[in-house]
Amino acid sequence: MSSTTSKGEVHLVHLYPQEMSIYGDLGNTRCLAARLRWHGYTPVVHNHGPGDPWPERADLLLGGGGQDSGQLRVQDDLAVQADRLRELAAAGTPMLMVCGMYQLLGEAFITAEGARLPGLGILDVTTRGNERRMIGPVVLQTDFGSVVGYENHSGSTVLGSGQAVFGRVRYGQGNNGRDSTEGARVHNVVGTYLHGPVLPANPALADGLLEIACRRATGDWQPAEVDDTVARRAHEAQVSRLVQSGSARRR
Incomplete structure (x- = not known):
């Protein structure tokens, strides 16, 4: 699609794609970029690594999961960007933070040995290793x-008393395997443990985030007709296999 027919640019910032994307979470960024093009918008993707200058625009942020070593490699840069990320979250910038990045946006991570590692405090969640x-x-x-x-x-992960959840578990373990919660949400920030990557099989979630980003970036949301037949079939197959089969661990 040429720039003359574009409905506007939307800037996606993927935080630490080399260090924090070990379970396919980079696919979330690729999914959003593709869906923006399908809807008639122009995606501009910024890959932000440790020490990189911050992009001039950030309409939607993404982050993924990583091993402990990956989290250690991003800690210094995350501290540099902490105030900026808090300000973006408070201003309503949509964010999807998966697994390790979800934990880092919380209050703290407590290691199995009892050491407390502070997070950014955007989400009122505390995670303990086990x-x-x-x-x-x-x-x-x-x-x-x-x-x-x-x-x-x-x-x-345990949520603070006033922290909203991302979702309620119908099948699976979720935050901690005990309280039927999964992830957390504040303003337009979504934290979750779901990999997959999560967005290709959940077009409603992908477009929900894009609607927020597009309205903020361009002033409007004008979605096109997108054929999500394959995504819907994949989604429905998992729901049917796990929940409707009767073998689900219902919460």
Whole structure:
């Protein structure tokens, strides 16, 4: 699509794609860029690594999961960008932060040995490391409708008393395997443990984030007709297999 027919530019910032994208989370950025083009907008993707200058525009931010070593490599830069990220979150900038980046946006991560590592405090969640991993497919009910994905984390996350959830678990473990919560949401910031990547099989979630970003970036949201048949089939197959089969661990 030529620039003369574009409905406007939308700038996507992927935080630490080399250090924090080990479970396919880079696919979320590619999904959003593709959907922006399908809807008639022009995506501009910025990959922000440790020490990089911050982009002049940031209409939607994404971050993924990583190993402990990856989290350590981004800590210094995250501290530099902390105030900026808090300001963007408070201003309503949409963000999708998965697994490790979800944890880093919380209040703290407490290691299995008891050391407390402070987070950015954007989300009122606290995560504690443990030996048991929570692995497997997940089905959620969210404000964006049904959401499916795959979790793989050893961190057990607890929400503060006033913290809104991203979704309620219909199948899977979620934040901690005990309270039926998954992820957290404040303003337009979504934190979640769902990999997959999560967005290709959840077009309603992808477009929900894009609507917020496009309205902020261009003043309007003018979606086009997009054929999501394959995505819907993949989504419905996971829901049917896990929930409607009767074998689901209902919460």
